[in-house]
Amino acid sequence: MSDLDNTDLAILRVLAADATKSAAEIGRAVGIGQPAAWRRIRKLTEAGVLGGRRIVVDNAALGFGVTVFLGIRLAAKGRTSLEEFERAVTAIPEVQTVQHVLGQFDYRLRITARDISDFERILRRRIMTLPGIGQVEANVMLSEERRPGPLAPLDR
Incomplete structure (x- = not known):
């Protein structure tokens, strides 16, 4: 719009x-x-400008103290369909977002876990068993200082 x-x-x-x-x-x-x-x-x-109303949940207050961003490169794009991977990864409850991206990785995931050992369990038992998994790189979030801010002024 x-x-x-x-x-x-x-x-x-x-x-x-x-x-x-x-x-x-x-x-x-x-x-x-x-x-x-x-x-x-x-x-x-x-017009689709507003897509819904959401609340912000404090994951740490619910006992989820670790957020990890995973970069995932699929091993063989031709053998495993993107839809198959996306369907499997979105079924994992700890995966908060799935982003199909350009660059070094094919996907970027945001995962919440109770602690590092819980994240390791998620990684070993759920993520690494997904169809087509190749390279995985994890980045643990240390802090999140910036939240989505106000919209830019109208430039006309």
């Missing part, structure tokens, strides 16, 4: 900060009435 105006971007900023706000609260925050805010939110949703 390329016809976003400054009010649409302001609404997106408000929702990015707190998706639980009502249309009335959003309208007040951006200087329009509740009905207009509701119509704009509906328009953004129907």
